[in-house]
Amino acid sequence: MKKCLAPPPQGSELADGFLAPFAGSFQAPSPLKFFHDSSSHREDGLHAQSQPQPAAAAAHQSRISSANVEQPKVAILLATYQGQHYLAEQLDSFASQTHQNWEVWASDDGSSDGTHAILEHYEKHWPFGRLSTQNGPAEGFAANFLSLTCKASISADYYAYADQDDIWEADKLERAVAWLQSIPSDIPALYCSRTRLVDKHDREIGLSPLFTKLPSFANALMQNICGGNTMVFNNATRELLREAGESIPVVTHDWWAYMLVTGCGGQVFYDASPTLRYRQHENNLVGMNSSWPARIKRIRMLWQGRFKQWNDSNIEALKSMQHRLTPANLRTLEQFSAARQMSLPARLFHLRRSGIYRQTLLGNLGLIAAAVFRKL
Numbered sequence: 001m002k003k004c005l006a007p008p009p010q011g012s013e014l015a016d017g018f019l020a021p022f023a024g025s026f027q028a029p030s031p032l033k034f035f036h037d038s039s040s041h042r043e044d045g046l047h048a049q050s051q052p053q054p055a056a057a058a059a060h061q062s063r064i065s066s067a068n069v070e071q072p073k074v075a076i077l078l079a080t081y082q083g084q085h086y087l088a089e090q091l092d093s094f095a096s097q098t099h100q101n102w103e104v105w106a107s108d109d110g111s112s113d114g115t116h117a118i119l120e121h122y123e124k125h126w127p128f129g130r131l132s133t134q135n136g137p138a139e140g141f142a143a144n145f146l147s148l149t150c151k152a153s154i155s156a157d158y159y160a161y162a163d164q165d166d167i168w169e170a171d172k173l174e175r176a177v178a179w180l181q182s183i184p185s186d187i188p189a190l191y192c193s194r195t196r197l198v199d200k201h202d203r204e205i206g207l208s209p210l211f212t213k214l215p216s217f218a219n220a221l222m223q224n225i226c227g228g229n230t231m232v233f234n235n236a237t238r239e240l241l242r243e244a245g246e247s248i249p250v251v252t253h254d255w256w257a258y259m260l261v262t263g264c265g266g267q268v269f270y271d272a273s274p275t276l277r278y279r280q281h282e283n284n285l286v287g288m289n290s291s292w293p294a295r296i297k298r299i300r301m302l303w304q305g306r307f308k309q310w311n312d313s314n315i316e317a318l319k320s321m322q323h324r325l326t327p328a329n330l331r332t333l334e335q336f337s338a339a340r341q342m343s344l345p346a347r348l349f350h351l352r353r354s355g356i357y358r359q360t361l362l363g364n365l366g367l368i369a370a371a372v373f374r375k376l
Contacts (some may be wrong), residue, residue: 013080046159069102072181074173074232075156078106079136079144083164085281089202091131092120093276099173100348103129103156107148109136114313115164137246145228145245145253149238160240161254163229166195167277173260176232179269188237188266190257192226195278207274211359217267217329219353220259221314221336222367223360226268228254230275240324252315259318261271261335308375311340325342332356340376347371 054158076094106119106313116133123131131333133141134151136144138352140373145161148154158180160173183189195208211225219225231254240260251258261268301307322330332354351371370376 005198019087044221052094070098072124072157072177074099074102074158074177075154076102076104076160076162077145077148077154078104078147078162078164079109079141080106080111080115080119080142080164081109081141082111082113082115084111084118085248086165086281087115087118087355088122090162090164090168091118093166093168094172095126096170096296097154097168097173098171100176102173104162105148105151105154106131106133107136107140107144108133109138109144120173133363142250142253144252146241146248148254149253150242158232158234160232161228165279165281167198167279169196169275169277172230172275173232175271175273175275179271180232180234183234183267185234186236188261189234189272190261190262190266191230191232192224192258192268193230193271193273193275195227195230195276196274198277198279200279200281201341202277202279204277205280208278209359210272211270213357213359215258215262215270217259217262218332218357219334219359220262222310222356222358223224223363224255224258225270226254226258227278228252228257229278230271231257233257235262237266240264240266240321243262243324244317248317248320249313250344251313255314256317259314260321263318263325263326263329264321265329302306302370302375303373305375307370311376340374344372347374357363 006095009027078090091104094102108115108119119131120135137147149159158177160176162168167359172193175193179191180189194210196204197208199205208227213219215225237257238261241257244256244260248256258267258268315333318325318333322333326332335350335354336356339347339354342350346372348368356367358367
């Protein structure tokens with residue numbers, strides 16, 4: 001039986017929410033110097049601004065461009081559970097992609113609503129092979145995504161995680177594939193992006209936090225800046241995830257992917273342009289949780305030791321893959337792991353020496369507080 005951990009309150013993005021109660025409302029002008037800011041400020045990356053696209057009409061869903069023969073194939077890994085309210089809009093947004101060579105692999109965790117009927121409808125009306133469904137492990141969203149990732153029968157050039165209730169911008173896959181193709185195929189590569197926040201009626205309510213420091217393993221140990229619903233990755237990354245296995249006890253599948261790719265010397269690109277409409281609603285398993293009650297709840301969870309439990313789980317998982325970590329990142333992991341057990345002066349010294357950091361000033365202030373009170 002897979003070890004089950006309570007998911008992070010901010011879900012698949014983790015962002016700055018847990019250690020920084022003001023996350024999303026304040027962007028630090030410069031990093032706090034107590035912990036290393038070993039990464040330089042990144043450039044803005046891809047600059048084109050995506051625009052919302054209408055859902056594809058059923059008549060257009062059956063048309064596959066002849067360009068598919070030349071385009072890399074993307075396997076869309078879709079985890080579903082009780083998703084009848086928004087699933088059709090997400091599936092329509094797949095059909096509207098400018099990159100047209102894709103196929104959907106849906107894994108359902110035992111839905112009792114209309115989810116199966118919706119999937120069956122699209123499987124029937126889309127061209128053969130566009131949509132395949134399977135039963136999920138019914139052990140939570142992270143286990144569901146990892147089971148899809150490790151499924152041997154799924155084969156493609158690239159893989160994209162997809163939540164059931166978002167809406168993809170039309171150029172999401174095109175942008176991701178353009179960057180991934182610039183990376184040698186033997187190097188683990190992971191694309192992620194900012195998101196546009198919308199309410200349950202698809203009305204815009206804001207943007208996810210903009211991270212300005214380069215992704216790195218030292219950052220990944222402390223937070224996840226790569227929302228799983230934005231992730232697209234290559235086969236080298238998938239092989240790492242498959243080697244680690246679908247039963248590995250991780251907090252979330254996306255945080256795990258960010259740690260593993262950076263830790264093993266891969267490349268991560270954070271696109272500053274939003275590539276999907278991230279729906280916020282009362283039934284979200286994960287979400288931005290940027291309200292004041294949610295921030296207070298995260299602070300309470302911090303002092304109750306939840307962040308420490310997550311670090312315990314992440315360290316255990318990373319040690320199982322330590323043979324794949326780069327020498328420098330293995331030292332970082334060992335220094336961080338050892339420092340957590342030391343007395344206060346030594347703990348602060350060795351945590352600083354390990355190079356760990358978060359993306360914002362308030363995040364790093366929270367990191368110091370957690371270190372002082374043994375909440376790391």
